[in-house]
Amino acid sequence: MTLVASAPRGAARPGLVDLGPVAQLRAGRLGRRLPQLYVGLVLYGVSLAAMVRGDLGLAPWDVLHSGLTGYLPLTLGQVLIGVSFLVMLLWIPLRESPGLGTVSNAVVVGLSADLTLALLDRPEPLAARVALTVFGVALCGLASALYIGAQLGRGPRDGLMTGLARRTGLSLRLVRTGLEVLVVVLGLLLGGVAGLGTVAYALLIGPLTQLLLPYLTVEVGEMATRGG
Structure with a gap:
């Protein structure tokens, strides 16, 4: 899932802490x-399902999830939930601390994706599939800004990236790119779905989230910013 390290600094806008x-x-x-956290997580699952039904390529981690569904008697959403908790186990040696949003992310996105997939069919016209993929990427940017802006904890994959960057001393961008290349390759080897949608996601999701985040970041209390 999408990581935004910090919100743009504007005088009238709150930032992430x-x-x-x-x-x-x-x-x-x-x-x-x-409410903002859970709306964002539900919409994230909807965006994932939209890209699945667009059938033009998935987000990097979802390439892996889709590949695993061919080997496990699980739905895409169930695989997503399982992988999320496995990733959270990697937080332990990295000394990352999960929050309410972390656990909620692991569960709600998967449930939302499965429900949307049950209701949404794959359209046949290519134009409709392109539109569905574009909608999925755009909605994912909005959803990411919503749940990140709620400031209730990073997603499982985001915490893995920040933890690895901190422990290795490598840049966050380099760690993120390395992880996403790794999961795409593994996903493709397992039969996962990658394509133009994967490229569009990689290029657009960061700028979209960064654009929306200043408007959706909720300012938190001064006491909390000084607390643990």
């Missing part, structure tokens, strides 16, 4: 942040 699991909940405005 690095909060521990307890501080995330103490930061206040949960009446705004919790």
Whole structure:
């Protein structure tokens, strides 16, 4: 899932802060942040399903998920959930701390994707599939900005990237690129689906999320930013 290291710095816009699991909940405005988190996660699952039905290539991690479905008696959403929790085990040696949003991300996105796939069929016309893929990428950018902006914890894959970058001293961009190339290659070897949609996602998801994030980042309490 998409990682944005920091929000653009604008005088009138709040920025992201690095909060521990307890501080995330103490930061206040949960009446705004919790609904925003879960709306974002549900929409993320919808965006994943839209790209699946567009059948023109998936996001890098979803190439791996789709490949694994050919070997496991599980749906795409169930594989996504399982991989999310396996990735979270890698947080332990990296000393990353999961938050409510981390665990919710692992579960809600998978459930939302499976429900949307059950309701949405693959269109036959190429134009409709292109439109569905573009819609999926754009919706994923919005969904990412929503759940990241809620400031309730990084997603499992995002935490893996930040943890590896911190422990290895490599740049976040390099770690992210390396991980995404690795999961795409593994996914393709397993029969996963990659294509123009995968390229579009790689090129556009970061700028889209970065564009929307300043408007969707919820400012948190000053006490929480000083807490653990």
